[in-house]
Amino acid sequence: MVSQHGILLADNIISDHFGPIVSKVCGCLLRHGALSLLEIVRRLELSPRQVKNSLLILIQHNCVQAYTSPRGGGDKTVTLYLAIFDNVLHRLRFSKFLSVVRVDIPESEVLLEGLLQNGRLTFEQLVERTIFKVPEGSPLPTREEIRMNFNKLVYAHYVERCPKPEPFFDPLAVEQPTSTRKRAPKTVETVLSLEQKVVCTAALSDAERFSQIPYLMEGSSSANDGHHAVAGNKRKHEALEVDEEDSIIAESEVLWRINFERFIFCLKKKFCAERKKAKMRLGTLAIWEAFFEANVTNNDNKTVTSPIDGILERVGQKEGGTSMTLDQIISVLNDLECTSTTNNPEEFTFDLNKLVETCRNDEIESLVKKKHGQEAYTIFRLLLKQGCPVETDEITDRTILDKQVVHETLYKLWKDEYIDSEGVGLVPYRHMHPVTTPSVVHLSVCYTLDLLIKNLKFKMV
């Protein structure tokens, strides 16, 4: 569930980018969850046309996902609209997304810009836009060139085919055990929110999502001219026609959009690589950098994986790297929490989410320290480390702090919503546990961004 401050921020972003009416519709969906067109109209007292147009804009910009859901007991269905909160917030990161591509595939930047500005486009529309944007006097890029640049974006998973426009999703249907096992491979069963479930249902398979626009075979255009095909060549000719048809469909009918997950992964990766550098011990920095440079593209957006050969090669190129032995490098990699599995000892994997979680905790800890002092910091860290409610007396014992101080500090932390407390039966002591989902951070972030948007005319691309 999105916090009130989060909704406020999302409202402001949409209002700044698309105006007040669209923002009203988006805010309504964020506050009330999935709604049908009629329900939105009733709640907002806007005309159906206005709501419909707003929804179209929101869908076009990937902020809303529509889905069909059963209504009543019969076969009747209703189309519901669900706001995708994360995608709204991603709008603030568009300039960062552009900078990622600027470094990686500079020639494709203009194409990505088109997708960021317009949300969803067909390749045909992208070509028109690109040609239109070319400054006067410069040579016009050929369609083949644009296609090549576009396919590079698809190949790097920066761009994907849009999800299903209106998948069927029944929230009451019991989930099949196989699907849950697939999502949660370990014993911890992750509970997915409605938003995540709908997004999962709408998503295409990876093969579909990232299938590039097929290249036309050389001379295929000339094949259109004359039909003097020899009988033996008939099969080949048919195949060519199918390819051509596919290509035309992929170019003019398939909608494309940016792949948010991939960009978030790139930004996380960059952040993690930089973040750890500050605490590196002597000699480990080269290995850390080599690990990230040797990263192979994988579909997993949570981990960075590099083969040991690649790491070795890059370590060798660095200063002092030639003198390092394989054992040394492996031990440093293990120390840096880059692990290899027994199935594949040649590849090392680093969990980005784990580091991001640690960094998030570091941030909150430093806030607690600055605001409430050293004692609060110690107590907060203890609660965070335990990861479960801890009794007040146990906190006193384990932190070796004065009982009075502990009580006062716990109250201050609780008042500021850094920690939560729960009573246990009739026991007068309270169990304290930290609020790690940063509702407090949200609060400050909201205010910060809100002001940035309002005062500095912080416009997105």
Place this chain on the structure above:
Amino acid sequence: MPPRKRPAPPPEEPSPSSKPQPDAQPSEPSKPSPDSEQPTISATILAQLPSQERLAYKLIFEAGNKGMWMLDIRKKLLMGPNIATKVVRTLVTQGLIKEVSDVRHRSRKIFMATDFQPSVEITGGTWYHNGRLDTDAVTTARRCCQAQVERLGAATAQMIHHGILKDDPRAGYTIDKIRDIIKTMVLDKVLEEVKSTGTGEFTTVRAGTMCYRLVTGAPQGGMMEGIPCGVCPRIDECSPEGIISPSTCVYYKKWLQMDF
């Protein structure tokens, strides 16, 4: 050397000043003893006491080293506050019971038979002195641990403990107490807990054992605390349209001008 036998507790000897050195070496014998060695109530003393005092003394004696709260005494004996105070005071002047302070509930008056030593639950343990946390003792212990880790590099709790005892045999910290102190230092990010690899800086520690080393480098984090809202005491009263508002906040303006 003959086996040390626990001496029978002298009934008339209150020994009030024996508490302040709980972390000294002979900590084991001073621990709460098993039931068999518990002091027994003296029939002669009971016989000498008037009825109300006898009941109160019996009750407090049965509570053992945990003592009894004044309110509980009153409730159990169905006495009025004045009478109860008088009875208890008589027993205290006779040297049969003593008043102890409970570290968990400082305002409570706890009474205990003089035959018993207050339990760790009541005294708070090593780091407490007269019911208050002995911050000086804690600071000294932390400094000792840090000095050992600085000297040894990566070290296990046993190594740190051993080092402290070697430097100052009179310090008399037990290994458990050192472990407690190290754990608070880990929480404060003075030390960090790492698994030894047996090579490099861990050569003195067996591979695979948990050891501690000093945290190096500047503390990470602090992006949020740089934002004025991060540490704002008025954040709860702040709203975009309120009297306290981000758009009129002077700290915010100052911060934005600095960065942009």
